[in-house]
Amino acid sequence: MGHTPRIVSDVMTQTVVSVGREARFKEIVETMEQWKVSALPVLEGEGRVIGVVSEADLLPKEEFREFDPDRLEQLRRLDDTRKAGALTAGELMSTPALTVNADATL
Template identity: 85%
Template sequence: MGRTPHIVSDVMTQTVVAVGRDARFKEIVETMAQWKVSALPVLEGEGRVIGVVSEADLLPKEEYRGSDPERLEQLRRLDDTRKASALTAGELMTTPAFTVHAGATIAQAARMMAHASVKRLPVVDAAGMLQGIVSRADLLKVFLRSDEELAEEIRRDIIRHVFAVAHEDMQVTVENGVAMLSGHMSNTSLIPLAARLIRAVEGVVDVTFDVTGPTPVGARSAHTSSPEAGADLTGRA
């Protein structure tokens, strides 16, 4: 990745296959098979997203083939029984579609997917026009960043600007996405803040500390019996 990914536009797929409201059932299935996708945005006019049609929307056609569900079952699964007789994308689609803006953070998109229980989100502008699509796999791309890239960002954007210590006093290493800070920290009460900032770096899996410094007021160390003595603070924050 050329630059640090922070927002949806950094990881989304810009080339999107979509269908119109009047697309027929078989056309939808053929399009999914051709492009190897499991869902398609449904567009209206110049490209405004009005819904999404997925494999789950298509399956009732096969599920209810040759069967006549009992009345109670029909009432309990009214939406599915309706889709079993649907013929077009407009009749099959889930609407309104769950969408996300290109400027949303990757974390916001992940929370939206979890809340809506969907695997992908159409990316739209302020007018609801389709700009791209972002999937779970796209959001996980941040964890493909190299350990060296993560370590450099932590040094550049956190250690140098947040902590009042010389750059060489703190060592930053990253292994398999887990960051470790080691060395001397003049103000160990900043460890919780450091942990939050480092965990916020896209691609970091976790953070641990192996630092020495003054014991925070009210804290006790296994290596010292008084707050005035130096403390050895190790582990996760």
């Protein structure tokens, strides 16, 4: 019985929605809601992926909205503290973005 390995294009989303580095927090949230996705690639120049903004990247802003961490907590959670103050995709994104070709095997 022959087995053909599945490739990335078999399981990937065909229509990709993205944002630019300067996209604002509200635009990112609205785009995720509109397209029902949990993450967006951040593009620069001629479509080069420079990072990814996911729901997890947005959570610190919501968490710290109602919680004022003391200095020790801020130091312990530097990355979350930084993201809580972020305004744009460039400040929120996880980077570097790891990418693969559509014909790569799973």
